[in-house]
Amino acid sequence: MEHAEVLVERHGQLGQLILNRPKAMNALNHAMVKAVARALDEWENDDGVTMVVISGAGERGLCAGGDIVSIYHDARTGGNSSEQFWRDEYHLNARIRRYPKPIVTLMDGVVLGGGVGISAHASHRIVTERSRIGMPETGIGFVPDVGGTYLLAHAPGELGTHAGLTGSMVSGADAIAMGLANHYVDSALLPTLVAELAERSVSSVVGRYGQAPPESALAQARWWIDAAYASDSAETILERLARVDDPAATAAAETIAAKSPTAVTVTLAALRRARALSSLEEALNQELRVSLRALRWPDFAEGIRAQLVDKDRNPQWQPASLAEVPEELVTGAFAHLGDRELGLRAPVAGDS
Secondary structure, three states: OOOOOEEEEEEOOEEEEEEOOHHHOOOEOHHHHHHHHHHHHHHHOOOOOOEEEEEEOOOOEOEOOEOHHHHHHHHHHOOOHHHHHHHHHHHHHHHHHHOOOOEEEEEOEEEEOHHHHOOOOOOEEEEOOOOEEEOOHHHHOOOOOOOHHHHHHOOOOOHHHHHHHHOOOEOHHHHHHHOOOOEEOOHHHHHHHHHHHOOOOHHHHHHHHOOOOOOOHHHHOHHHHHHHHOOOOHHHHHHHHHOOOOHHHHHHHHHHHHOOHHHHHHHHHHHHHHHOOOOHHHHHHHHHHHHHHHOOOHHHHHHHHHHHHOOOOOOOOOOOOHHHOOHHHHHHHOOOOHHHOOOOOOOOOOOO
16 A cells, blocks of 8 residues: 555554655645545544544655646646546545544645645644745636635735735745644654654644744734735735835735736635635635636646646736736636535534
């Protein structure tokens, strides 16, 4: 089973899931999502398993996101395999959030896109000095999903708006400041931490190895981030960033300007809508609507082509500017799907 794409292991009271595609930075495919879901289903009613750990094989990181190249081919051919993948993935994201046993996720190294979805909704989210976490979707003509709009929309101030529009990676300390993680541990200690979880409680082990994170550079920049991003217009945000006397703000403006104008505009609208939602499940329902529309945008296939297929890093966005993005495209991205709705519902008091 060492060649399985998800290693499912038991160590004492611990159930461990290891994403096992190290050459692909553990990018998630549909089979992996199903394997994780099956294990969680099995362990939920197994009294011998008191907690779950999710980690990634190899040295590069937990997970670099979804298998975007497969989605690219689906987008080009008008297929529906991406829809089925997203449905199961979003159900898994919600499952992790509501799982009745502690789930410990090791957000070490690179954690992007779908990797955030499989880790940042857990009860115990551990980052390290090696963590590089982000939702880079606007760079491929897409919009943050896997509950990312909910996480980013509920980050303090406008930190999530900054991260979502720029698609930039943040440090472990930044992730804690944003609410994407809640424990900081030296990466060299992770193997020992996991070994101790097989015999001891989560709280005692995390309490023993957890340490105060370094200062968050992103939190220190809130003086200009909150002011510049407090708008529902991407064009206004760029204008405000241009007036900030700080190199980081200038870099942010240049980064956003290089992203897909359609994706930036819809991402901002999605974040604002997610801020008003009361549950992760509502956000995931909204994200499926947007994802299915985005699958047919020319920018999605073009962004993946430029970044991951031809790798010329020169996408030709359509339209080419924020001002040209049609308002009806933005509103249409959030339209209900009828009988294709995801239909997730947050549990309420009295649910069995």
